[in-house]
Amino acid sequence: MNGSSMMGEDLLRWLADADDLRHRHPRRALLRARALRDLAASIEPPPASAPVATAAEGGDAGESRRQWNRLQASAWGVLGSAHRSVGDRARAESALAVALAFLETPTDTRPDGADPETDLGLARLAQRLSYVRCDQQRFDEALALNDDALRLFDRAGDARLAASVRVDRALFFHRSGQTRRAIPLLIHALGRLDEESQPRVFLAAVHNLGFYLSLEARDADQEREALAWLELGWQLHLEHPEEPGLLRLRAVAALMALRRGHVEEATEALASCRAGFAELGAMAEQAAVLLHLVALAFEEGRNEDVRAFAAQLAPILHHLGLPEPARAMLRRFLGADAWVEIVEEIGEERGAPEIDTLETGTLETGTGIVETAWSEVGLDDRLDVEAPSSVPSTEPDSGAEPGGPRTF
């Protein structure tokens, strides 16, 4: 085993850790993923004067080259998901496109097209991309990617990852406004998941089922059922404590308290959750909570609070690639063009899309602005938990790489 092969194995492990970290601390995960991407690129590729032909022959040189390509694809894939976890969809999409360009399709590698490792690589990438498309509210594409990920995981014989894809599917249904369709999917998935070997996917399924049932509850019995699932979720969160998960659960509890009329308690809890998400760099979740806070403040006529929350929310919306509601919020609640210019400048520095001309006629009232932001952003329900499934790791919960040790 030479130096680069050892580094390759270490890198895969570090990449798995970085991928896992984004479920706990998105901002740190991004910094680590970027450094690991650079490190992966610094490994010299094995020589291949005719890469496709050499790979097709299946010789040592071709195999080394394939593994180098897969390592690059893994590094870019983890980076893409890390960008997404801090709400940077443009960079996420681009990084994942580079990952896909590095992944060789079966015809490149094997004459018969059968290659479980390639299937797994493509499946993981499809899974990562499905979340980006979901964030962009392109749900048909997200579900198509989810279909292909499921088919490829099935073909590669990885039942655990296939089960996690089913949990993803429920989440996409919920975020596309079809929560009723998500509930039976989760109940079905829970019957197939193994709590021992997939504790975090199991946790995600339980948490989301409780959350979705709470949203759909129409009477006291249904609310009790939702609470029972949320209590089980709470126990699981305590067994596997991760700050974003606990914050999400706390926010869901706050929203349920709000429905029972405990406005002050709910507002306080939501404000605390917002601060927690901000600390972690979890932009989308922060925006979700802020939308609830600004709506609450607006309903209660607390104009100072409305302005304060809007000032926090507008730059986040812009960061998330949603300039129209950001601009509307700044104009309506803060009445300051200077703010718009500042946000535009920040956006340009970050390479974000420019703010387009706002059609103010469609946003007459404060309520309208919040509602528009809500529907365009699709963030009000970002309090469910994503199943940690695409991690290239040997940890029991995250999907082991089949095919033995990797070498270069």
Next chain:
Amino acid sequence: MIRRSELSQRRVEKMAGFSKGYLSQLLAQNLDLKVWHLKIILGVFGQSPVDFFQRLDPEADLPPSLRAFEQSRRPLHPEIDDSLEELYGVDPEVLVRLRRRLEQRHAPSRRREPELDLRGDPAR
């Protein structure tokens, strides 16, 4: 394909009904490769031209949703685009291949066509 097979070049030549040395001349590009040559050689291996060309297409085996992603995605973010030069620019082969893939897959209307003489079967 010939190299991967268990057949010698001479054997393929014989099975294809070519005269001695004809296949070598074709592979050395001393003779123009025609569609009928390809059909006969593929016939020796029991393959159809459709299967053969599909395997030359880097997109052929991408799952439909990933192919759709390639065709609908936005151009690379400038920062990501620049980083490719910085990271892989020291190895032009890697960079060129990567860029080619990114461009080919991103442009659905510019699918690569095989470069063949399609003038039909001349009298043999």
